[in-house]
Amino acid sequence: MVLRETPEAITVSDGSREAKVNRSTEVESIGLLDIWNDVWSHRWFLISNATIWVVAALLYVSTASDEYTAYASIVLTPSRITGSSQNSNAGNAVVQLDSIQAESQIQVLKSERSLRTVFDVYKDEFIPAEARSTTSFNFSGLLRSLISGKGSAPNSIDLEDRFFQRFADKASVRRVGASYVLELAYRAPSAVLAARIANSIVSQYLFNQIDLKAASIEKGGEFLQNRISDIQQQRVTAKESVQNGKIPPRVLPDADAQIISAATVPLKKSWPLSGLTVLFxxxxxxxxxxxxxxxxxxxxxxxxxxxxxxxxMEFSCITAVKKNADAFMRPSHGSLLKRLSLLDHPGRASLSYANSLKTIRENILAGCSDMRPFLTCFLPLHPGSEHATLALATAYTLASSGKKVLLVDFDINSAALTLLVWPNAIAGFYDCESTAELEQLAGSCKVADGLYFVPARSPTKIFNPNYYVFSKEHLQMLRDVKDIDVVVVFLSPSSSAVEAHNVGLTFDNATVTAKSGLTPALLLRDTVVALKAPRSIPAAGVLFN
Known part of the structure; x- marks a missing residue:
């Protein structure tokens, strides 16, 4: 068997015979219902996946160190010295800042010089607190290091320098819009410590500006004692603010900036955010x-x-069977004959299943010719007991319509239909060597009026798993059966198109059964092509969804 595939059609040739299955060039439209059905079919995967992510998030929240963020704001009020010792009447003139100068003050505010001074003041408090937050496994630090690209510090760096790097990383400064207001944020394991350090950093910035102004005055020759005393007093005030973590009690006019919002003790932690982490x-x-x-x-x-x-897929008819629609056929609902009799007068539980069976039965009867027996088969493309149940129910509806039906289990390996219909069989098709033996076995396994059954094999006996059921002798046995209108054969699950090709050579009709979300589309396509290659037999498709 040779398959040739083109954009318009799939061609299968087998000796002198050739068959084509047209390929639609139209794009299949996908609706919201199709998308929902696809998602619903994977619901357990999505639920399991979400559970894993949520558990990981909760583990992260429970192990991450708490952090509190305190904010302090300053406004830049620049002035420059325009006077000198020769002109004592000259004072300070306000100089307007441009955006570049304002942005540069951000770097000054979080410069190593300023932060190092503050770190020296708080290192006796910061280092123990930071060490406690890193003694346990910390997802927070790991995540931030991955995002920022900052790994652990080299071993050659002094331990105190490592803690200073952590100290500096916890400080951030931003400019508020296009204004001259700079907002400093600082994160710390303690709410009080975060507020104190934030206030100390902005106070240190003021001290640096005053120190720079004092140096400028002395260099410029301005030695007026009262001016120098005022500058020195401002320096002392700013230095005290750095030491105690509180903003200066009075305005420092020579700092070129003023604190407009002191850092207060945060009332809740800023990291980790439990709800946001779970939602993420x-x-x-x-x-x-x-x-x-x-x-x-x-x-x-x-x-x-x-x-x-x-x-x-050029099926003569297609029908769908809902999942668990055959629940009434389970052994817990009584004897086999009692369960089958529910199909004669379908109730609410079996109505949809009976309608699907009617479609399959009509397709088989439409192909019945004068030649007896008429050979039809069920070819499942995926394992499952529902396929065997469908074959049994179809055979029963055919018998109920007045036909004499022989149901044969060709699934030698799993014998799924045998276990459903005749689990105590002592012999089966595997043991038959002639038509007479086959008819005798069928006569001893009568399921209902007009319905006879041939098991695949005895479930308790050893068998050859490589037994070939499609030999000419075996198939001729089915053709030679007398007083039978329709032979329904249940085949083993197919994993390739080879078995479908044998079906197309042997049977007069075929019903291909597939499972939604499990049966590969390529396998179904190749199966249909192989079925139609030898004799283009009528084929029906059944989808379990």
Whole structure:
């Protein structure tokens, strides 16, 4: 068997016979219902994936060190010395700042010189607190190091320098809009410590500005004692503010900046944010799960709906069977005959299943010819007991319509139909060597009026798993059966198109059964092509969804 594929059609040749299956060039429209059905079919994967992400988020929240952020704001009020010792009447003239100069003050505010001074004041408090927050496994530090790209410090760096780097990383400064207001934020394991350090950093900035002004005055020759005393007093005030972590009690006019908002003790932690972290985990799990579904469907497309079966598949009829629609056929609902009798007068539980059986039965009867027996088969493309149940129920509805039906289990390996219909069989098709033996076995396994059954094998006996059921002798045995109108054969699950090709050579009709979300689309397509290659037999498609 040779398959040739073109954009318009798939061609299968087998000796002198050739068959084509047209390929639709239309793009299949996908509706919201199709998307929802696809997502719903993967609901357990999405739920499991979300659970893993949420557990990881909760683990992160429970192990991450608490951090509090305190904010302090200053406004730049620049002035420059325009006077000198020769002109004592000259004073300070206000100089307007441009945006570049304002941005440069951000770097001054968080410069190493300023932060190092503040660190020296608080290192006896900061180092123990920081050491406690890193003794346990810390997801927060790991996450931030990955995002920022800052790994651990080299071993050659002094321990105190490592803590200073952490101290500096916790400080951030931003400019508020286009104004001259700078906002400093500082994170610390303690709320009180965060507020004190934030106030000390802005106070240190004021001290540096005053110190620079004092140096400028002395260099410029301005030695008026009262001016120098005022500058020195401002320096002392700023230095005290750095030491105690509180803003200066009075305005420092020579600082070129004023504190407009002191850092207060934060009332709640700023990190980790439990609710936001869980919501982020849920969002990431959903995005990750949907991405996996899309990639899987792209690399390994599967049958999702009747629409996807109809596209490119020239079935004579297609029907769907809902999941668990055959629940009334389970052994817990009574004897086999009692369960089958529910199909004669379908109730609410069996109505949809009976309607699907009617469609399959009509397709089989439409192909019945004068030649007896008429050979039809069920070819499942995926394992599952529902396929065997469907074959049994179809055979029963055919018998109820007045036909004499022989149901044969060709699934030698799993014998799924045998376990459902005749679990105590002592012999089966595997043991038959002639038509007479086959008829005798069928006569001893009568299921209902007009319905006879041939098991695959005895479930308790050793068998050859490589037993070939499609030999000419075996198939001739089915053709030679007398007083039978329809032979329904249940085949083993197919994983390739080879078995479908044998079906096309042997049987007069075929019913292909697939599972939504599990059966590969390529397997179904190749199966249909192989079925139609030898004799283009009528084929029906059944989808379990």
């Amino acid at each position: 985990a849920l969002a990431m799990s959903t995005a990750f799960g949907l991405t996996i579904i899309v990639v899987r469907n792209t690399l390994h497309p599967v049958i999702k709906s009747l629409r996807s079966m109809k596209r490119d």
